[in-house]
Amino acid sequence: GESVGLHLPTLSVQEGDNSIINCAYSNSASDYFIWYKQESGKGPQFIIDIRSNMDKRQGQRVTVLLNKTVKHLSLQIAATQPGDSAVYFCAENRGRNAGNMLTFGGGTRLMVKP
């Protein structure tokens, strides 16, 4: 069946280093993906999204890469800061015919060491 999953449950990085969080999906028809950041006690916060007609999209300190061949996407955070410590979720948007329902992966916890 369809699934969106993450490779690593916990990632620990040194402050100032770059972070890479990975996500795999199984539905080759998926065409819209979103990364969310969730801090403790808060709801998920939109970070960046990407559609299947793109391979790469950049935001402020963040880059999302999409490899449709191997059904894999990643979130890269440049110069990781303590404030980046959170759980990161990738999500697949099921499209407007499904009301834009999101299917989430299990999450990766990013820990930034000072």
Place this chain on the structure above:
Amino acid sequence: GAGVSQSPSNKVTEKGKDVELRCDPISGHTALYWYRQSLGQGLEFLIYFQGNSAPDKSGLPSDRFSAERTGGSVSTLTIQRTQQEDSAVYLCASSLFGTDTQYFGPGTRLTVL
């Protein structure tokens, strides 16, 4: 502007009691979504509304769960005869019709004793 708000932020109830969780979406957002996040789990879709209509109720875990939305704004998720496995954080999100970005509220943490 104001984001999505949810109330209460925390709810502790006894097994068998009914609970109501409230969501106030961002003003003007026509689509509203409910998700559940269990301890150590990802987010699970429950139901969504387009306006006051819920086209897809297949994500609701059981018939003890129901939701309604009135006036195209506030939504209430009701859980009847709560069970311990209902303990989770219930998250609400809203989005503009025709756009895809969903904005989440802070959630309601439900604990069933």
